[in-house]
Amino acid sequence: MSQTRLEKRFADLKEEGRGGLVTFVTAGDPDFETSLEIVKGLPDAGADVIELGMPFSDPMADGPAIQASSLRALRNGMTLSKTLDLVRAFRQDNQDTPIILMGYYNPIYIYGVDKFLADAKTAGVDGFIIVDLPPEHDDEFCIPTLDQGLHFIRLTTPTTVGGRLPKVLNNTSGFVYYVSILGITGTAAASDSAIHDAVARLKAETDLPVAVGFGIRTPEQAANVATVADAAVVGSAIIDTLKENLDDDNQAKPGLSQAVLEYVRTLADGVRGSRT
């Protein structure tokens, strides 16, 4: 079977001998055009994989930064089908950088699973992270996703222990996302040694690449994570930079996307320097 875009990206990273940078932004935050500008600029700024948040009214696993980001996007008219439009527009000039959609199940359920998967595939989506679909509900969306040849990336957490890990890894594809803390996005960071141990534990159970996220805020942290894991995921910190460039009405100030991309570049420099 030929490699998917996501598999190729991790294979290339391995060849280059460095960890990757996975960046999270919410689709449509603060508005469609600005968001597209950011996403289009991410590969050049050094993002190896793009995670794109599908805005949801009730993001239960997210902290204040991503909650607010989701609401800004929704207030400016973002919808799930516009998220796919954004991916489609991105794919016009980029065929190499994988895009993973991340979010919650309800908007997909309402869109219709089969139709959504077909539309997402055509738009150029590579996979999904759906926070509220544990393995217990694999028949609902995970299996149909794999049947379409797309990836279903699962979160594993510090509570995924004992006999549960194989269950979580089963049907996971593309990479495994290790949530390094107990909690929601944008809060505390785990210690380097805890991350190191957890990644080692995962690596003993799976050949899939392991990305680590939640709580990574600085180029130094990203660099440290990238020395032990296959990729570091940064979200809330990028969104905080975005937020600093909003006016009082939560609209983009001039230079917003450049500021966000500049910050991503510092993260990428950190990650790239980490194993030399």
Added chain:
Amino acid sequence: MTTPNSYMNGPDERGHFGIFGGRYVAETLMPLILEVEKAYDAAKADPSFQKDYDYYAKHYVGRPSPLYFAERLTRELGGAKIYFKRDELNHTGSHKANNVLGQILLARRMGKKRIIAETGAGQHGVATATFCALFNLPCVVYMGATDIARQAPNVFRMKLLGAEVIGVESGTGTLKDAMNDALRDWVTNVEETFYIIGTAAGPHPYPVMVRDFQSIIGREAKEQMREAEGRLPDQLVACIGGGSNAIGLFHPFLDDKEVAITGVEAAGFGVKTDKHAASLTGGKPGVLHGNRTFLLQDDDGQIQDAHSISAGLDYPGIGPEHSWLHDIGRVNYASASDTEALEAFQMLSKVEGIIPALEPAHALAHVTKIAPDMDKDKIILMNLCGRGDKDIFTVAEALGVEI
């Protein structure tokens, strides 16, 4: 759709009632939820757990609650005989105590050291704070900022009882947002914390667990009704927020085909407006807070804000078992508006000397609609699940009275 042999067998082992229910939660919570299920199954099978429950239910909560024939109201409405199951007389003023007692005993069995809860009207928060005081456990209650403003007496009660009340600003600052933040707390403090969910919703096993604890209402009522009338009632009525008092009354009667059952949702300004909380009447199936159920939502699957004058009914979802009972047609779901509830609230105060909570005032509004057209030998049993002390400020404001 085939009619099941019994309506009382659900859910299946994955927590499904038909297509509803399930456990749609983040991986961090999954192991704990499985642990709660295991602990609950073990507790159910342990006579000492039941014995503890019965002890506190009797001596602390004040059960059994009376079954009361509302004679004046019956005469006033001129039709069916109206009975109330008086759970408003429970310690803490509502049915919420039945559930909190069960869950806190379970939390103790599991060795949990910290309790969290969400609350809308504050009744569940007060009940949780009360039992935390009794069992000396730290208690954190999440409550929407809007609800904090309109249920001030309950906020103060919770604080007196030693609980920490955290105001939730996200969303519209009502029950759903409080539940989001409680879930966020839980993922963060999963190891030592037990989340006492206040209604028959959330991920499996919560809907079934809450139902089981609340079913004490229906079991008692059935026996009391046989004693009072020598037969079962013709019609049950209860209000629906998340659906816990309703399922508690309904469940023991589900297989008694001769008993008609009606749940009353909050119609707010009217179910045809965008300001109501009637998820079955005005919503469609979706996934939120760990279960698939009827939800108020837009075409993009974004959850919409509910509205009701009653903070306890102001929730855009409903417990999954109700969605199933609605789907298969065993229970009929009606609605009552803010205005109708306010009228019923005042009527009961004057006619029976009982100030009801705004939540059961919705059930009562429905009773006043159907009772006059029923024969005098018919019997309606309504769950009077809460008292109205907490609501007098809201009602005064709605009536334009300054106090």
